[in-house]
Amino acid sequence: xxxxxxxxxxxxxxxxxxxxxxxxxxxxxxxxxxxxxxxxxxxxxxxxxxxxxxxxxxxxxxxxxxxxxxxxxxxxxxxxxxxxxxxxxxxxxxxxxxxxxxxxxxxxxxxxxxxxxxxxxxxxxxxxxxxxxxxxxxxxxxxxxxxxxxxxxxxxxxxxxxxxxxxxxxxxxxxx
Numbered sequence: 001x002x003x004x005x006x007x008x009x010x011x012x013x014x015x016x017x018x019x020x021x022x023x024x025x026x027x028x029x030x031x032x033x034x035x036x037x038x039x040x041x042x043x044x045x046x047x048x049x050x051x052x053x054x055x056x057x058x059x060x061x062x063x064x065x066x067x068x069x070x071x072x073x074x075x076x077x078x079x080x081x082x083x084x085x086x087x088x089x090x091x092x093x094x095x096x097x098x099x100x101x102x103x104x105x106x107x108x109x110x111x112x113x114x115x116x117x118x119x120x121x122x123x124x125x126x127x128x129x130x131x132x133x134x135x136x137x138x139x140x141x142x143x144x145x146x147x148x149x150x151x152x153x154x155x156x157x158x159x160x161x162x163x164x165x166x167x168x169x170x171x172x173x174x175x176x
Contacts, residue, residue, distance in 0.1 A: 007144075007151040008068060014144050015065035021057040025050050048125040056134045060141030064148035088156075095153040102146035109138035 032046040066072055079087055113135035121132040 004151050004155055007064075007147045010144055011062075011064040011068050011148055014141065015062040018058050018061040021054045021061075025054040025058070028054070044126045045129055048123070048129045048131075052123075052129070052131050053134045056137045060137045061144070063141050064144035067145055067148035068152060070152070092153060092157060095149050099146050099149050099153075102142050102149065106139050106142045106146060109135070109142060113139055 028043070028046055028050060032043045036042045079090055082090065113132070116132035116135045119132070120130065121135070122128050122130050
């Protein structure tokens with residue numbers, strides 16, 4: 001299994017977990033409303049589960065999958081006016097800067113998550129509710145995102161190198 005395939009599998013797994021969290025959120029909110037209508041009180045900690053666990057997972061886990069598909073928002077108003085070679089170089093530079101920036105974010109969110117674990121971070125909802133596990137969604141999601149950026153960049157660079165090599169070979173054959 002190649003590195004790109006492994007990263008792609010990891011991205012799909014994270015996106016599937018986010019999809020599961022979205023379904024769980026829909027069911028929990030629906031059940032909470034139905035329970036409140038039927039029995040006059042909501043399900044205990046439903047709001048905390050949705051806002052602290054499920055929404056965080058839905059936002060941060062699928063970022064790598066979106067990156068692999070090149071579906072993040074891009075602003076290319078100026079860059080599309082540049083030559084293809086400059087555009088390619090610019091894409092690599094932006095990807096490397098993004099990768100480095102994400103490594104800083106992974107480090108800091110990881111430190112924060114482990115500090116929350118060490119303190120057994122909790123909040124008071126309808127009962128005392130542990131929130132430290134949700135803190136790990138950020139470093140995990142950002143790590144997968146960083147891997148996806150690196151994978152796409154390497155794949156694009158290798159594809160361009162292969163394309164250039166094929167062009168050079170074809171040009172050499174045309175001269176003969």
